[in-house]
Amino acid sequence: MKTVIKHATIATMDPVIGELPTGDILIQDGRIEAVEPQIDTDAEIIDATGMIAIPGLIDTHRHTWQTALRGLLADGVIPDYIRGVRLQMAPRYRPEDMYWGNYAGALDALNMGVTTIVDYCHNIVTPDHAHEAIRGLRDSGVRALYGHGLSPINENTFAGSASGQGQEASAFKQRLATARALRSEYFSSTDQRLTFGICPQELLIAPPEEVAEEFATARELSARLVFHANQVCVRQLFHDVELLHARGLLGPDLLLVHCTFNTRHEWELLREYGVSVSVCPETEMQMGMGFPAIREATEYTAGPGIAIDCVSGAGGDLITEARLVLQAVRWRTDEPGYNNWLAPQQITWTTREALTWATINGARCAGLESVTGSLTPGKRADVVLLDARSISMAGWNRLDPIGAVVAHMNAGNVHTVLVDGQVVKRDGALVHADTAAAIGGLESSREYLMANAEAEGGFIPQPPVDIPLYREHA
Numbered sequence: 079m080k081t082v083i084k085h086a087t088i089a090t091m092d093p094v095i096g097e098l099p100t101g102d103i104l105i106q107d108g109r110i111e112a113v114e115p116q117i118d119t120d121a122e123i124i125d126a127t128g129m130i131a132i133p134g135l136i137d138t139h140r141h142t143w144q145t146a147l148r149g150l151l152a153d154g155v156i157p158d159y160i161r162g163v164r165l166q167m168a169p170r171y172r173p174e175d176m177y178w179g180n181y182a183g184a185l186d187a188l189n190m191g192v193t194t195i196v197d198y199c200h201n202i203v204t205p206d207h208a209h210e211a212i213r214g215l216r217d218s219g220v221r222a223l224y225g226h227g228l229s230p231i232n233e234n235t236f237a238g239s240a241s242g243q244g245q246e247a248s249a250f251k252q253r254l255a256t257a258r259a260l261r262s263e264y265f266s267s268t269d270q271r272l273t274f275g276i277c278p279q280e281l282l283i284a285p286p287e288e289v290a291e292e293f294a295t296a297r298e299l300s301a302r303l304v305f306h307a308n309q310v311c312v313r314q315l316f317h318d319v320e321l322l323h324a325r326g327l328l329g330p331d332l333l334l335v336h337c338t339f340n341t342r343h344e345w346e347l348l349r350e351y352g353v354s355v356s357v358c359p360e361t362e363m364q365m366g367m368g369f370p371a372i373r374e375a376t377e378y379t380a381g382p383g384i385a386i387d388c389v390s391g392a393g394g395d396l397i398t399e400a401r402l403v404l405q406a407v408r409w410r411t412d413e414p415g416y417n418n419w420l421a422p423q424q425i426t427w428t429t430r431e432a433l434t435w436a437t438i439n440g441a442r443c444a445g446l447e448s449v450t451g452s453l454t455p456g457k458r459a460d461v462v463l464l465d466a467r468s469i470s471m472a473g474w475n476r477l478d479p480i481g482a483v484v485a486h487m488n489a490g491n492v493h494t495v496l497v498d499g500q501v502v503k504r505d506g507a508l509v510h511a512d513t514a515a516a517i518g519g520l521e522s523s524r525e526y527l528m529a530n531a532e533a534e535g536g537f538i539p540q541p542p543v544d545i546p547l548y549r550e551h552a
Contacts, residue, residue: 080121081105081499086131086463088113089479090453091437097479103131105459108499113453124501128467129493130479132433133452134193134221134460135396136440138356138383139304139335142197143176143211144390145183146524150537151391155366156310157548160236162538163390168201169232170530173210175523176201180214182520183389184222185511190394190489191462193221193497196333196356196385196444198277198304200227205256212264215272219502219510221460223444225275225304226260228253228292235283236545244285254295261299271498273445275302275333281318282310282547286325293327302331302445304356308344309336309367310547319344328353333443335385337375338368345378354443355379357435358387359403365391372407372427372435383443384435395489396436404432404484429484459499464491465506 083105088098095113102117103110147167151159171179180197187195197215202208208226215222229235230245230253245253257276265274276299278284278292296303307318319340322328330352337348337355348355359370365388375382384403386394404427411426441451450460464487466474471491474482495503502510531537 082121083124083126086126087479088131092452092454105499110459129463133437135436136194137385138196138440138443139385140195142183143179143201145179147390173206176207177210177214178519178523180211182516184218184220191492193460196223198225200229203231221271223273223275225277227277229279277304280306290325304333307334308339349378356385357382358385360392361387381439383440398488400432400436429481432484461496463494465493
């Protein structure tokens with residue numbers, strides 16, 4: 079039950095321990111016991127010579143169920159997403175499609191060094207879809223906050239006004255009953271890799287009264303709340319944070335996603351109530367959701383987490399994602415000076431901040447700050463070893479391992495991954511799961527979904543479904 083990772087360069091992301099040029103990590107019963115320059119004890123040895131050890135990466139917002147739809151949204155904006163993914167593909171999912179999407183998608187995350195995901199699972203066509211989605215996460219071995227979605231699937235909720243039309247009362251109550259049943263069946267213990275969250279309907283599609291009741295149910299069940307907010311550039315209609323505040327719904331148990339079009343007052347409200355924010359840089363910049371709110375979330379909250387979001391349009395490499403938004407936010411900070419022909423004299427955002435988004439901040443966003451996010455004794459042993467021995471890393475700066483990771487590495491450097499002290503990836507390959515079976519299951523699911531959609535007009539049937547919000551107000 080003891081493991082020692084030896085001879086690694088260690089970036090703990092712990093503000094007290096800091097970085098070790100060479101050191102060892104002692105793991106016992108799935109927990110980090112010590113991080114020291116040298117540990118000599120009778121244990122299984124993982125030789126990490128030439129590697130950089132970091133905490134497991136944390137994705138704070140991922141629609142994992144969409145894994146079988148990879149590439150369908152590579153050139154899409156939000157109206158394409160609504161028409162293609164939410165209205166056309168989502169209702170065609172069977173429970174087994176939810177399983178393979180979450181199972182293969184979570185294995186993909188582990189393969190890329192992402193040991194924790196906030197799984198925003200808003201495709202619960204039937205209760206069986208939820209059971210299979212949870213089973214997929216559980217079988218994968220990933221650490222996850224399962225975010226149970228309460229949005230109706232088999233109706234076009236985007237066809238009405240910004241305040242939504244509301245569900246039939248019996249269907250609404252049944253969705254809340256399903257959430258309670260899932261909480262009781264799968265999440266009775268807090269000492270497990272899967273924790274429970276609820277994703278209420280978006281104010282884009284639902285009446286505030288329903289959303290408020292969903293918030294109340296989540297808090298009754300001690301579920302973390304995950305909520306899309308202010309990602310649509312229609313200021314005359316949407317002030318999501320202000321509306322949540324007016325109904326007394328803001329709180330430290332709430333993780334908001336996007337917030338790209340918050341007003342300053344709304345940011346001040348988030349600071350007042352201790353709300354967390356997940357920023358999804360690549361998806362936001364692609365899909366027309368504005369510029370990633372890294373600066374604002376840094377100023378007004380305890381710090382942003384970062385996320386992949388729609389795997390139907392973006393890859394899952396969180397190191398590359400961190401580097402992308404780091405460079406983008408650096409440019410945006412310097413851009414006002416460029417307009418006056420003034421060159422920047424010093425760097426404004428650092429690689430340490432970028433890795434913080436994907437580790438410590440991510441853990442806090444998921445409500446897991448005491449569990450993971452740093453290589454701190456007492457936390458669970460979620461550890462990633464990045465291989466720095468290749469020609470692509472030769473000559474890297476030993477005085478700054480964090481800079482080396484963020485500036486020069488990617489998911490291809492992920493050599494070894496541990497979750498709860500269990501090795502799930504070794505020598506560059508997953509070792510705890512049958513990846514061939516996962517690939518086969520996911521491909522079979524994709525073939526079924528695409529054939530089913532093709533018979534009904536393809537990914538986005540023509541003429542396109544009318545979305546009044548984008549016709550009248552975009």
